[in-house]
Amino acid sequence: MIERIAVFGATGDLTARYLLPALAALRAAGHLGDRFRLIGASREGWDGDRFREWAAGQLDRHGQAFPAEARNAVAAFADYRQADVTDAADVARVVAGEDPVAVYLALPPALFPHAVTALHDAGLPAGSRIVLEKPFGEDLDSARELNRLLADLVPEEAVFRVDHFLAMTTVQNVLGSRLANRVLEPLWNSTHIAEVEIVWDETLALEGRAGYYDTVGALKDMVQNHLLQLLCLVAMEPPITLGERDLRDRKVDVLRSVRLLTDHDVVHRTRRARYTSGRIGDHAVPAYVDEEGVDPRRRTETFAEVELELDSWRWSGTTFRLRSGKALGRDRKEVAVRFRSVPHLPFGHEGQALPNVLRFQLEPEGLTLDLTGIGSSAQTLTPLSLTARMEPPALPAYGRLLLDVMKGDPALSIRGDEAEEAWRVLAPVLRGWESDLVPMREYPAGSDGPAPRPDEAGQRRSDLLYAEGLPDDAP
Structure with missing residues (x-):
């Protein structure tokens, strides 16, 4: 060692x-x-x-x-x-x-x-x-x-x-939940899962990091590495072992299966934006372009979203949405696995069954399963949530990584070909954004981010209903 x-x-x-x-x-x-x-x-x-x-x-x-x-x-x-x-x-x-x-x-x-x-x-x-x-x-x-x-x-x-x-407890539990529970693995495919949303939304603004962040932006800082790694763990085929070769081989398979975006896809399946001035709680936040050390000519984004599809037997037909933003109104850091709706409801018209969602909360670490249950009568449906909190990890994430380095265990590090494949996935997005195929939108600090496209509005409402526990007919 x-x-x-x-x-x-x-x-x-x-x-x-x-x-x-x-x-x-x-x-x-x-x-x-x-x-x-x-x-x-x-x-x-x-x-x-x-x-x-x-x-x-x-x-x-x-x-x-x-x-x-x-x-x-x-x-x-x-x-x-x-x-x-x-x-x-x-x-x-x-x-x-x-x-x-x-x-x-x-x-x-x-x-x-x-x-x-x-x-x-x-x-x-x-x-x-x-x-x-x-x-x-x-x-x-x-x-x-x-x-x-x-x-x-x-x-x-x-x-x-x-x-x-990769060393966070809940991230490790993505594999544990899939591979150690027979009730989940048979459902872990596009037949049953409509969408996987991988989100790192934070109320934190720039906080003096302009020297680094303004040369990178949300796409390179979060989506290209952290969120693509989460995609790999969600979508990978079960490895033979969790040793470095088997685990990393399966992760590379996922990245290789990502369908490359065309220019048309970049326009319709990606968003970028940066925050303007606003308030987060009691704290006034200046516009990103007015933060100390920011060069507005770089047109650095503080919000990035990309929708991807995988050309594989397991995942053909499932959408993977990767999103990260700064200076938003609430922290939302999770992997949300959204299952398809049931084919028939025998409950009349009182209430509506929202899709089941399995949420791996990243910070704070936890696990939630959003379900639909019976309300005050047999004909009434109401949202239900089952929640589990993780035991505190024996070591913080960086402690686990440093220990692996000192011991020489590279299982949780990124292999060279894997790093290149991750850049290959986002290369069309980088080119499209550099060519201004996608406009730089704006959102006030403390808001929910840039307004969704019309085709996303219903999905966003479903998220809010489950997150807030509201009935479907809430105003």
Whole structure:
């Protein structure tokens, strides 16, 4: 097991909010011994004492769920090197040593090729591993080039393209619910399922992340990686095992089966928008274009939606809708599996049976099954919901991923061909949006997002009825 992690971009938000607390969780769970070392590297002119002081402050802020001993140990493990990640000599000073090191590139994707080239020139100890945050490249061509550079540096099994969504309890439970319950798997196909909606709507606005977000946008930041990964877990064929080869082979099969969108499809099956000024609760939110650090000329979207279909025996005829938006009026983070309606209702005209929906809530984590039941009389139908809450995970998502990196288990990382296939799926959307085939719409901060197309209105109403528990004839 690797006992040394070098983080490039160590003074950024990712390290503060996720990596440091994840290490504290691993220490508290007994996975990090006293020999473990964290080397932070960045352009900041800090020394080890300054970095340890900063790390201790961030752990007190973001890692309060973990014991003080674990937080203090992680801060004590830390050291710092000022380094330019594109300079091989600087990189060599960070990774120097005989023991293998896990190199974590907590960097913007545009820097990945330069950092990997510098690592190649610097050399890595035998058995070292490379960790890259999503998105993996900026388009299909850059993903292919990045994979070529990585292949010249370390074996594919030593490359960890991490996506923390894959380590979330509810995401793992998508597979558990499907594959461990006989009542579900026979229904898990287009004969019974009309639509799968994969949604990450959040009330959070830009929150000072313009330096990263304005160069990426919702499509690349969320849909191309997180939401496509969820699509893979929902739609994949049952793997022989959950080992890295079987699991990742089946995920690649799903991406390969996605029908590529034509220009006509891009116009009619995708939406993009960005928020204008508004209010979220008691908080006034400026328009996206007025946020500090945003360049309006980039025309970056804060809302993206794509409808996909799979050309496969299991899923032909089912729509998969992937959607993510910022600064919306309510958080909705879930995978909603919507079943087809029953063929006949013998209940007269009092009430209506809405489609059954199985919801995997991602944050907070839980599971809900929306049903229709009998109301006050035998002729009255009413919505019912069965809800289960997940047990708190033993490790946070980033803790699980870091442990996999140190142990060398790549099952939950993205394989090189999988990363390329994900870009292939969205390449027509990127081209269409760059050519302005789809207008940039707007929505007020704190709203439900851009107005749906006419053909979506009924579906959106069905969602609201179930979410709010209202009768079908509610105003």
